[in-house]
Amino acid sequence: MKVLHFIAKGAVLLILSWQAIAETVVIVHPSNSAQIDAKQVQRIFLGKEKKFSDGAESIPVNQIADSSVRSDFDTTVLGRSSSQVSAYWSKLVFTGKGVPPKEVTNDAEVLALVAKNPSAIGYVDAASVDSSVKVVPLD
């Protein structure tokens, strides 16, 4: 019984520490040299801004709603739950004022798109990042 309890505790610790390690980072094409801060990432992903600070076009790449990296991005960078983000977009879509970012299913797809398009901006788990993209330090 005690052993079980110990295992359970260990599992909880493991989950907690895994969550602490899992970190979402924003990525752009290596050639993108625009100044990008958290506020701009927020504006780009909420459709309020269509250009980077240097005037070049910005194309946000989103992840699908039920991915954990998406919900982390929504909460930490956009500051709202995925449902609220979805309600926000439903307002814009059905008033003809905006088109939500395209969604892909995993980090690898985000990396592939961002690596080949200088306009793209996406986010992935820090552990997935490779040299084909540039990580944007937020603040």
Place this chain on the structure above:
Amino acid sequence: MKKIIAMSAVALAVSSGVQADVRINGFANLVGGITSSDDSLYGYDDNVSFSPESLFAIQVSGDINERMTATGQLVARGEDDYDVAFEWAYLTFQATDDTSISAGRLRMPLFRYSASLDVGYSYHWVVAPQSVYNVPFNNIDGVRVDFNGYSDDLEYTFQLTGGKVENDFTLAGQSARLQINNVIVGTAEFTYLNWKFRGVAARGDVTFDIPALEPAFAQLGQIDSGLQSLLEANDDSGLFYGASIEYDAFDWFVAAEFTGAEIEDSFYPDETNFYVTAGLRSGKWTPFITYEKSDLNDGPKFVDRIAGFPAPLQVPLTQLVIGIQQPAISENDTTSVGVRYDYDTNVALKVDVSKYSDDLDESQDATLVRFAVNYVF
């Protein structure tokens, strides 16, 4: 297969930089309701009904070129027996990064939630508060200019809309027709951190065509044509104004909206309406409470004019002048409590209970329970 198509569509869109695709979106509100026994409210009675406020809609939009978009919205409303109608059909021209011009049939931006009024998913209520939102004119044939901007934490939107409104509506159970020409609507909206402020002012030349009132107007005209044209709404200038304020801390929010309207030279009473609403967001649950009031009971107009007429005419004139104004007069308030549950990122379930109290006729008091499924895709 679906995934592959989706992937290549994204690759295409991202690589070309121009999204030449046609977008199809839709939304649905399935709303059911039942009142306390022998009561009726918002089209519901004491049998469960789905038709008064349910609707299904499809929106199609396509980019004509890099700066022009065409948008059409087809809506089937339960109250119209689910007959499909093109409620919106307009072209948008993105003149600059922050200015766009739309022309065609579009939503008139009278209220805080005008634009997404039909999209139940976009707000916490089962249906937006009727005291404020129940107007017989939501769409306009005309032109709208939108201007957006921001500096630091302040975001602002200005809209100027002009055009013409035509619609059928119901007054005191009788069908009638409304026409408003030379409509001009100006709105300003500011978002600063958690705060949102909005103001609106509008004017138009209003004509009411109400068959039920025709005989009374004819009688009035036989006595005095001046009074008849004073009471009739026939190309008479009308004013609309409103303001709203909202504080959204994400874990909780509180908002209020106030509107007023007057058509001075007409039988139509000056009206003021408002609501105050608040809610908590706790995970997938959003419990909320709303208090709303509608006041079209400002005392009969033009009664002072009757004193100038010969004594024998004063009684019939008083009856006519007050009688014509009577159908539009009302005063009521409603308190609702309810909860929204985010079942999925595109599906919300809601339920609310509303207690309606009629300040002029207690027998109209009613309690209404509604439940809703809101879906967007």
